Amino acid sequence: MDLPTPRAKSISEGSAVRAYRCTDCGFEHLYARGFCPRCGKTDLQPFSLSGEGRVASVTVLHRAPTPEYESKVPYAVALVDLDEGFRVMGHGPLDVVPGARVSAVFEGSSDAPLNFQPLAKADQ
Amino acid sequence: MTRSKGGTAYIGGVGLTPFGRLEGLDTLDLMSWAANECLSNAGLIRAEVDGLVTGYSTTMPHLMLATLFAEHFGIEPSYCNGLALGGATGCAAIMLGKMLVESGQCGNVLVVAGENRLSSKGGRNSAIQTLAQVGHADFEVPYGCTIPGYYGLLASEYADRHGVREVDLAEVAVHMRGNAAGRSGAHLRTPVSIEDVMASKPIATPLKLLDCCPISDGAAAVLLTSRPAQIRITGAGQAHRHQHVSSIGSIDETGAALSAGRALAQAGRTVDDIDVLGIYDSFTITLTMLLEEIGFSARGRTGIDLREGRYDVSRGGKPMNGHGGLLSYGHSGVAGGMAHFVEVVGSLRGDRNADAGKSGFVHADGGVLSSHVSIVLEAE
Numbered sequence: 001m002d003l004p005t006p007r008a009k010s011i012s013e014g015s016a017v018r019a020y021r022c023t024d025c026g027f028e029h030l031y032a033r034g035f036c037p038r039c040g041k042t043d044l045q046p047f048s049l050s051g052e053g054r055v056a057s058v059t060v061l062h063r064a065p066t067p068e069y070e071s072k073v074p075y076a077v078a079l080v081d082l083d084e085g086f087r088v089m090g091h092g093p094l095d096v097v098p099g100a101r102v103s104a105v106f107e108g109s110s111d112a113p114l115n116f117q118p119l120a121k122a123d124q
Numbered sequence: 125m126t127r128s129k130g131g132t133a134y135i136g137g138v139g140l141t142p143f144g145r146l147e148g149l150d151t152l153d154l155m156s157w158a159a160n161e162c163l164s165n166a167g168l169i170r171a172e173v174d175g176l177v178t179g180y181s182t183t184m185p186h187l188m189l190a191t192l193f194a195e196h197f198g199i200e201p202s203y204c205n206g207l208a209l210g211g212a213t214g215c216a217a218i219m220l221g222k223m224l225v226e227s228g229q230c231g232n233v234l235v236v237a238g239e240n241r242l243s244s245k246g247g248r249n250s251a252i253q254t255l256a257q258v259g260h261a262d263f264e265v266p267y268g269c270t271i272p273g274y275y276g277l278l279a280s281e282y283a284d285r286h287g288v289r290e291v292d293l294a295e296v297a298v299h300m301r302g303n304a305a306g307r308s309g310a311h312l313r314t315p316v317s318i319e320d321v322m323a324s325k326p327i328a329t330p331l332k333l334l335d336c337c338p339i340s341d342g343a344a345a346v347l348l349t350s351r352p353a354q355i356r357i358t359g360a361g362q363a364h365r366h367q368h369v370s371s372i373g374s375i376d377e378t379g380a381a382l383s384a385g386r387a388l389a390q391a392g393r394t395v396d397d398i399d400v401l402g403i404y405d406s407f408t409i410t411l412t413m414l415l416e417e418i419g420f421s422a423r424g425r426t427g428i429d430l431r432e433g434r435y436d437v438s439r440g441g442k443p444m445n446g447h448g449g450l451l452s453y454g455h456s457g458v459a460g461g462m463a464h465f466v467e468v469v470g471s472l473r474g475d476r477n478a479d480a481g482k483s484g485f486v487h488a489d490g491g492v493l494s495s496h497v498s499i500v501l502e503a504e
């Protein structure tokens with residue numbers, strides 16, 4: 001049996017959120033495992049997502065878990081339902097609300113945390 | 125101990141320390157305090173305990189907490205285990221104790237947990253950082269989310285979907301504080317109003333300070349036995365559908381109803397048969413979502429039901445978390461989730477009110493509504 005390869009710890013590749021499709025059973029999943037969580041097969045096809053979706057929920061943190069985040073309060077954390085059907089956590093503006101259409105913005109390194117910004121009305 | 129024939133698991137005894145700041149006592153001191161109370165309540169001596177189930181302690185991380193405690197407390201059980209399912213650990217340990225007794229593997233199982241989560245070195249800050257790690261290590265924790273943050277996300281979506289307003293959540297906090305007012309062991313006993321809750325400082329919106337349970341020191345213990353007693357466990361169930369908040373398939377089907385359904389089916393009961401409730405309430409949204417998914421309150425109705433007295437004993441309602449729950453009796457980790465069980469046992473025994481009823485239900489969740497454990501109890 002093949003040795004497992006280390007799984008990807010970043011949710012994005014380049015400037016796109018990346019998901020995986022099992023070439024055996026067709027199941028699609030977001031968080032990399034190196035195998036299909038439905039059937040266990042390891043032949044996976046990575047594919048890029050649009051990065052656009054709808055805010056499902058948002059919380060503004062006034063109490064940080066670490067000294068690193070203490071300087072950033074208040075900051076918003078949202079769960080976003082991407083158009084392709086996956087739910088991801090990301091940062092966003094303080095005034096974003098559930099239902100808002102947003103898009104992932106990539107700045108700097110591709111493994112930086114996801115940051116979502118509202119889509120302009122014309123884009124919606 | 126000779127191996128018993130098994131059969132029914134009865135509650136031989138319970139023990140619960142005060143919660144709050146218990147300076148100078150560590151995990152072993154606190155666990156011993158509750159265990160001694162429990163054995164005394166059960167009328168048992170140490171040599172009669174042949175099973176031991178503990179949880180974990182964030183302030184005394186140890187590979188073998190159960191054995192560590194056994195040696196410290198002075199028992200030599202024939203079965204030992206230490207469980208870790210977050211806030212559901214206490215009820216899961218009680219369920220395991222039930223199974224050990226029912227199978228005949230053990231005759232007297234001591235379930236005990238406790239920790240000095242508040243007064244330990246590092247205190248609150250350390251606890252907040254440790255607890256945040258139940259989030260996804262790669263895809264949630266790096267965002268600076270906290271346990272209140274994960275539950276704030278649930279509250280945000282639940283409000284959007286079911287119209288639960290912040291004042292509705294505040295009803296939960298007010299009610300739990302009211303319950304704790306008469307309990308000398310409760311961490312927080314000063315009554316609060318809806319206005320107080322609404323004016324408390326934001327922690328993780330929409331959750332404010334008074335929507336969140338305190339971090340406490342404390343311990344709890346339960347003795348399960350094959351020896352017939354007034355209260356027996358008639359059903360237990362679990363459900364585990366996800367670990368992380370971003371992986372909850374539907375916030376209306378977290379596993380709470382599945383777990384409760386399994387326990388109630390085993391007991392041959394429905395939610396309508398239940399007289400006394402002990403429901404996990406780490407946050408006001410936690411209790412709201414659990415009550416509504418299990419079916420004690422209709423969707424979006426918990427705040428209204430509380431206002432209308434559905435859970436107010438003085439107005440003919442069903443007793444729920446009479447000790448004040450995690451929100452006011454306090455939260456000392458695994459023991460926090462066991463305090464609801466101890467409270468329901470006390471109610472069924474008639475400690476509070478001789479007519480409290482015959483059927484009890486206890487539910488706990490661990491993580492972010494991730495691990496669910498439900499237990500049904502019946503009094504003779």
Ligand SMILES: [Zn+2]
Binds near residue numbers: 022023026027037038
């Ligand atoms: Zn597959």
